Amino acid sequence: MAEQSKKWVLMVTAQAPTNIAVIKYWGKRDENLILAINDSISVTLDPAHLCTTTTVAVSPSFNQDRMWLNRKEISLAGGRYQNCLREIRARARDVEDEKKGIKITKKDWQNLHVHIDSYNNFPTAAGLASSAAGFACLVFSLAKLMNVQEDNGRLSAIARQGSGSACRSLFGGFVKWVMGKEENGSDSVAVPLVDEKHWDELVIIIAVVSSRQKETSSTSGMRETVETSALIEHRAKVVVPKRIIQMEEAIQNRDFPTFAQLTCSDSNQFHAVCMDTSPPIFYMNDTSHRVIGCVEKWNRSEGTPQVAYTFDAGPNAVLIARNRKAATLMLQRLLFHFPPNSDTDLDSYVIGDKSILKDAG
Numbered sequence: 001m002a003e004q005s006k007k008w009v010l011m012v013t014a015q016a017p018t019n020i021a022v023i024k025y026w027g028k029r030d031e032n033l034i035l036a037i038n039d040s041i042s043v044t045l046d047p048a049h050l051c052t053t054t055t056v057a058v059s060p061s062f063n064q065d066r067m068w069l070n071r072k073e074i075s076l077a078g079g080r081y082q083n084c085l086r087e088i089r090a091r092a093r094d095v096e097d098e099k100k101g102i103k104i105t106k107k108d109w110q111n112l113h114v115h116i117d118s119y120n121n122f123p124t125a126a127g128l129a130s131s132a133a134g135f136a137c138l139v140f141s142l143a144k145l146m147n148v149q150e151d152n153g154r155l156s157a158i159a160r161q162g163s164g165s166a167c168r169s170l171f172g173g174f175v176k177w178v179m180g181k182e183e184n185g186s187d188s189v190a191v192p193l194v195d196e197k198h199w200d201e202l203v204i205i206i207a208v209v210s211s212r213q214k215e216t217s218s219t220s221g222m223r224e225t226v227e228t229s230a231l232i233e234h235r236a237k238v239v240v241p242k243r244i245i246q247m248e249e250a251i252q253n254r255d256f257p258t259f260a261q262l263t264c265s266d267s268n269q270f271h272a273v274c275m276d277t278s279p280p281i282f283y284m285n286d287t288s289h290r291v292i293g294c295v296e297k298w299n300r301s302e303g304t305p306q307v308a309y310t311f312d313a314g315p316n317a318v319l320i321a322r323n324r325k326a327a328t329l330m331l332q333r334l335l336f337h338f339p340p341n342s343d344t345d346l347d348s349y350v351i352g353d354k355s356i357l358k359d360a361g
């Protein structure tokens, strides 16, 4: 380092949106590298509504790597954080800030420590993909700080090692995570299918049934499913490959009835394999089931789907309306069936359009 003073701090801040899978990832073939047993497809949400903001800082006065999540210090000991840090450090390049008189060489990065401060503006570990926005943001901000010159596809393979779903948050619009074939995971990357402008009539509503942290994390839930469910192999090998092809076609053609049918069926099958796990895992609750009933009934009465529902590993509903009019009618229905301040009221509703990763740095 040209500057030997320990006073300087270099910082980068970035934001990353969450993404919600319409064809779900559930099950790993490699726990350490995080390699999935099937391809998945998701839609990236608008970071104005649900996003992670992460600031990463480096200074010669830091004597260890440290991280704060939602203002509380957490341990970086787990393999996932270490894997992401190692992969980014391995690609770090020279950084020069003439104004501050700072010069960091590629070699310096191996000995410098970072402090990470991350904040989710939505419930953490409640089935709204906080791990996706969180690890995408962590990898993206560290890559900026360390001047890593890799495209978002390569960065997605690093974010994947933090949390599988995180690889898809590196792109906006509809995104596919290709499971890949290689043992080292080099071809297990996110690929953008269409950007956020392609199907911009869609409106996404999040109905927060509960902000509480789930009892079974996605990581342990899917491990138990792979170990004990008789249905998961059929899902991964037979059902999902067909659905991936159909879903890509529906998205390309903006074919809402097919899109809605595939999205709802895939969510329901994911929760069915959770229930087929021993002991069974229940991510949805009675309110979630009532939301499904409400959407199904309305779609049937209209003769063609107006809204698709999908639930990740938690009770909260993600509703994708075919257009703004359907979204408004859906909200009215939700308010009628789940009145505010009643036993089954929903914490909040968020309407979001699809959007792309924004670099706030």
Ligand code: ADP
Pocket (backbone or CB within 6 Å): 052, 069, 118, 119, 120, 123, 124, 125, 126, 127, 128, 129, 130, 131, 132, 133, 134, 135, 138, 163, 216, 217, 218, 219, 312, 313, 314
């Ligand atoms: P979710 O459904 O919210 O993705 P998961 O069980 O998959 O729930 O993951 C939750 C975990 O993800 C948290 O316990 C934490 O370890 C990690 N995580 C969440 N937000 C962040 C963040 N902003 N930065 C880093 N890690 C995060």
Ligand code: DP6
Pocket (backbone or CB within 6 Å): 020, 021, 023, 024, 025, 026, 034, 040, 129, 131, 132, 162, 163, 164, 165, 166, 218, 219, 220, 312, 313
């Ligand atoms: C139901 O990506 O959170 O949201 O890779 O173990 O961190 P880890 O799991 P995670 O699992 C997401 C599961 C899901 C479906 C999906 O996002 O595809």
Ligand code: CO
Pocket (backbone or CB within 6 Å): 129, 130, 131, 132, 163, 165, 218
């Ligand atoms: Co997650």
